[in-house]
Amino acid sequence: MCASALLLMGVVGLVGGAAMIALAPWGVDLIKALPDRREAVQATVVMGLVTPLIVLTAGLRGMLEACHAFEALNYIRLPMGMWTFAGPWLVVAFFGPDLVLITLALALGRAVAALVHAWLAWRKLPQMRGQLHVRRAWLRPLLKSGGWLTLSNVVSPFMGYVDRFVIGAVVSAAAVAYYATPQEIVTKLWIIPGALTAVLFPAFAAQVAKQDGSSWPLYDRAVAALFMALLPITAGLALFSSELLNLWLGPVFAKESAPVLQIFALGILINCLAHVPLTWLHGAGQFRAPALLHCLELPLFLLALWLLSARFGLLGAALAWLIRMCADAALLFLLVHWQRPPAVEGSAQTRRWHRAWPAIAGVLAFAGVGLAEPVWRAVWLLGVLLAAATMAFSLRAAARGPHESVDGSSASRQHRHARLQPGGVPGSHHAQRAGPGLCGAGVHRHR
Secondary structure (H helix, E strand, O other), rough: HHHHHHHHHHHHEEEEEEEHHHHHHHHOOOOOOOOOHHHHHHHHHHEEEEEEEHHHHHHHHHHHHHHHOOHHHHHHHHHHHHHHHHHHHEEEEOOOHHHHHHHHHHHHHHHHHHHHHHHHHHHHHHHHOOOOOOOOOHHHHHHHHHHHHHHHHHHHHHHHHHHHHHHHHHHHHHHHHHHHHHHHHHHHHHHHHHHHHHHHHHHHHHHHHHOOOOOOHHHHHHHHHHHHHHHHHHHHHOHHHHHHHHHHHHHHHHHHHHHHHHHHHHHHHHHHHHHHHHHHHEEEEEEEEHHHHHHHHHHHHHHHHHHHHHHOOHHHHHHHHHHHHHHHHHHHHHHHHHHOOHHHHHHHHEEEEEEEEHHHHHHHHHHHOOOOOOOHOOOOOHHHHHHHHHHHHHHHHHHHHOOOOOOOOOOOHHOOOOOOOOOOOOOOOOOHHEEEEEEEEOOOOOO
8 A cells, every 4th residue: 555655646746746847937927026037947947856755755754654653753854844944044155045056955855854754664664675566456545535635635725825815805905914914823823733633643543443432532632632732822812912912013013913813813723623523534534524525615715705804804804714613613523423422422411511611611711802901811811721621620530431540541541542553544444354554563563
């Protein structure tokens, strides 16, 4: 399967890179007032040449994440992130502001990253050496799942940026800065669920394949952990939006953007929680439903965005964004809930409290924006967070099964750790019979 997936990704990278090279002159001509057209075309050609390596790196990183080699991946990310800034700086320092050389420096970094990823994958997957054969039977399922993922990854980012163009057309071009700045602030929080879901995906894939319900405790803990980690940050941004923007960008900017930041803070909290059900669906091999959901959201979001922006300006656009975040999260959680056996949900009262306490805590935390004095807002936020933490601890203690002690030990605790299921693909019902594990040591490799 690995060879088939890498082959497909290599072909996609080659096609994308060739298209970038072929369309470079036309694309550069769309940008007005370029100081050096020839230099821009050459830089685009360099990017096209390195595109296949970038795509293959993504595939190799996925293989390493499946082996839970997150420590090694972090050792790669750190120097590569530094090179993204150090490479262009060194070029400018020694050769001057040459766009082609800067692009070559960045391309060199990507090529080195691809080689390092390949070397690590070769070490982590010893059972694949000499067996990297392309199997035609894998091509169709890979193309199918990859096609749905591609559709989702095209539509979702489009919805993430189209609102700025609508604001520029309906409100004014100057208003885009008042909208985009708070949006950029809150979307940086995506790094938190992104780090968590990178670990959750292989764990969900392995546990869903067992068909024993072992993924649900991990699912519940992931949602609760994300909520408790993000509630203080997002509520703090909302409660102190005016003070933060005033300190950073001045009173004029704060007056326009503070209400928008408050709406975005609530929306990003809801959106970050939705990463968990999305990861569960992908881990279960269900790529079609999220992609179709995004396609359904697109026209409705565009309509709401246009109408609310024309009627309420920046606040209308932010409300349209918030409505999309709420609808997307609700539907993703609903898709997962439909596949959850009732037996793992506990008593009716426990289920109601598990669903109600995050909503209650969130509403109370964000309700503090109505307080005039920053000191009272801080006291309010601290009180709500303490109450939420106490409620979460109480519910977790009440939800422990009869075979689990207070220290968290139980016979089923083995399912709480992310392990790779032997063989198979995410969501396969035959994974347990598919032979050796992807990382070569079976299910006991990652104790």
